Amino acid sequence: MASIKQFQVTFDCADPERVARFWCEALGYVVPPPPEGFATWADFDRSRPPELQGSAFACHDPSGVGPRLYFQRVPEGKVVKNRVHLDVRAGTGLVGEERVAALEAEGARLVALGAVRVRLLPADDDNESCLCMQDVEGNEFCLD
Numbered sequence: 001m002a003s004i005k006q007f008q009v010t011f012d013c014a015d016p017e018r019v020a021r022f023w024c025e026a027l028g029y030v031v032p033p034p035p036e037g038f039a040t041w042a043d044f045d046r047s048r049p050p051e052l053q054g055s056a057f058a059c060h061d062p063s064g065v066g067p068r069l070y071f072q073r074v075p076e077g078k079v080v081k082n083r084v085h086l087d088v089r090a091g092t093g094l095v096g097e098e099r100v101a102a103l104e105a106e107g108a109r110l111v112a113l114g115a116v117r118v119r120l121l122p123a124d125d126d127n128e129s130c131l132c133m134q135d136v137e138g139n140e141f142c143l144d
Contacts, residue, residue: 008068009086012078013137016057016071017041022136023069025113026088029059082140087130090143095128103131103143110143 013019023029031041038044045053055073060066090106091099100120107117110133118132118140130144 006067008070010070010072011139012074013071013139014073014077015137016054016073019135019137019139020057020059020069020071022113022115024059026110026115026135027061027066029066029069030062031057031059078138085139086141087144088141091128091130096123099123100129103129106143107131107133 011019020031024031034041034044038047041057056071058068058070060068088106091102094102103120107115111117114136116134116138118134121127121130121132123129128144130142133141133143135141
């Protein structure tokens with residue numbers, strides 16, 4: 001059986017470009033260049049049929065290590081908690097107060113980009129602290 005070497009994480013959302021640009025800033029990802037023959041993604045988007053304009057956007061890790069992120073417009077809004085979410089590794093190797101300070105600092109940076117701080121889950125016997133957040137469309141993610 002062949003093993004999968006790469007995967008993409010897909011987000012359903014109302015405004016694909018807005019959500020993609022948030023995640024670019026959050027993760028240090030980049031938007032790939034537009035297709036050949038187009039100076040910008042906006043130029044490419046205007047060339048598409050009206051019903052497809054603004055319907056998708058993508059970004060990727062410039063180092064090639066992380067998965068590609070794909071954002072697709074869907075007609076329905078988010079109504080319940082995500083079944084899958086991203087854990088953004090902002091406190092790896094840190095414990096106690098030092099970990100919480102790193103999580104809070106990264107959380108503040110992301111709030112300035114439009115994220116919402118939900119709550120800090122304090123360390124317990126099994127897990128270190130993590131900070132629950134929401135992106136610009138309310139998708140849950142954790143800083144851990």
